Amino acid sequence: GAVVSQHPSWVICKSGTSVKIECRSLDFQATTMFWYRQFPKQSLMLMATSNEGSKATYEQGVEKDKFLINHASLTLSTLTVTSAHPEDSSFYICSAPGTHFHGYTFGSGTRLTVV
C-alpha cells in the first residue's frame, strides 16, 4: 500500500533555531500533502496544504512565515519551523492522498520539543 515516510520521528531543539521535517511518498506520487499539528490528548489540527510546484495554502491562524512549507517534487514535502519557541512543541504529522479514491496515508509523526 501507499507509504509516507516522515523524518525525524523526534527532535529536540533550542529556542530560536529552525527545524525541518520531511515527508516522502515512497511508492506513489503525492501532488498534495497535508500538514497537521496535534497537541497531547487533542485531535489533529490542519495547518496547511502543500501542492507540488505551487505555494502552500495555510489554514486561518497559522503563521506562514513561521511554518515554511515546500513541496519541491512529487515525492517530497517539507515543513520548516522557523525561530522555534517552546509553544511550538507539538506532534507534527503529514498526510497524503493515497492511490485509491479518497484514501489518505499518514506519516508516523514528528515529536518536536523546543527547550
Place this chain on the structure above:
Amino acid sequence: QQQVKQSPQSLIVQKGGISIINCAYENTAFDYFPWYQQFPGKGPALLIAIRPDVSEKKEGRFTISFNKSAKQFSLHIMDSQPGDSATYFCAASKGGAAGNKLTFGGGTRVLVKP
C-alpha cells in the same frame, strides 16, 4: 466551527465487550467518512471507511453504521481486545478529488481492560 462532533471523549470496556463511538456532522456535502486508530507517538492509521450510499460496513471486528438523515455515523468494535486500546478519530471529507482535506472529530480514548 466544529463540523464533526465525536463522543464519548473516553471509554473503558472489558475484554470481549463492545466499544461504541459516535460522530455527528453538519456539512451535507461530506461524502467520505473514515475512522482512524492512533497509538501514542504514532500517526493515525485508517481502520475502516464508508460512503453515504451504504448504511453499514463491516470489516472483521469493526463495523461502521451510517445514518444519512440524522447526519450521524458510529464505529462499533466487537469483542474488544487490550490491543484495541488506542485513540479513535472519526473524520469526513467532501468532493471527488483526492486532494480534499479531512475534518476530524475530537477523538475517543478507548481502554480495554483484560
